[in-house]
Amino acid sequence: MKSIAELEAIRQRTLLRMNLNGEDPNGDIRVVVGMATCGIAAGARPVMQGFIEEINRRGLSHVTVGQTGCIGMCRLEPMVDVYVPGSGKVTYVHMTPEKVARVVAEHIVNGRPVAEFTIGAAEENKSSDR
Template identity: 50%
Template sequence: MKTLEELAQIRDRMKNKVALREGSGEIRVVVGMATCGIAAGARPVLNAFVEQVADQNLGDRVTVTQTGCIGMCRFEPIVEVFEGDKERVTYVKVKPEMVPEIIKEHLIGGKPVTKYTIGAVE
C-alpha cells in the first residue's frame, strides 16, 4: 500500500538531493504537448523520456520538459533536444519505441539519431 508515511520517507531521502540538483541539466529534451501533439501520441513519448531518464540516473544532465504547439503539426509527436551551443535537433513522428535509441545514442553517446530527425523525413 502507498501510504503517506512512505511519502514522508521519500521526502527525507530527497531533501538533500534536490538542493544539489538545482541549476544543472545541460541537455534539454522538449516534447510538444499541445492538442496536435497529444492527439498524435505524445503522452507515451513524454512518459518514456521521463521514466527512462530517471531509471538511467541521467537526471543530473538531462531535463525533460513539455511545450505547446511547435507549429509543424503534421510531424507530431515532435521532440526537440537542446544542448549548449550546439544546433537544436528536432525528432519527428516520435514513437515510444524510438526513445531508448535516442537516449543511448544521442543523450548519452552525443550522436543524434539522424534517421528520426526532421531532415531525414522531410
C-alpha cells in the same frame, strides 16, 4: 510579489537554463516535447513518459524533460526537441515510445543525433517520394 529587478533576475537565470542556442556549455541537456492538442492526439504523452522513465532509469541527472506548445507542423507530431549545450537543437519527428530508448542512448548519452528520426531525414524522404 516580485519587483522589476527580481523579474529581470528570473529572466536571465531562465534564459541561461533554457540555453536555446547552446551558449552555455555547462548547462543541462533539455528534452522538450510538443504537448499541444495536436501533439497529445498524436501520442506525445507516452513519448514524454518514455523519456522521463528512460532518463530516470539511467540516472541522468543532467537531463531535464519539459513540454512546449504547437510549433505548427502538426502532421509531424509527436515532435521532440533535444537541446544539447554547445551543439544546439535537434528536432525529432513522428516520435514513439519505442524510438525514445535510441534517442537517449545515442544522442543524449553518446552525443550522436539519431539522424533517421530527425526532421531533416523526414523531409528528405518526402521529397524522394514525390
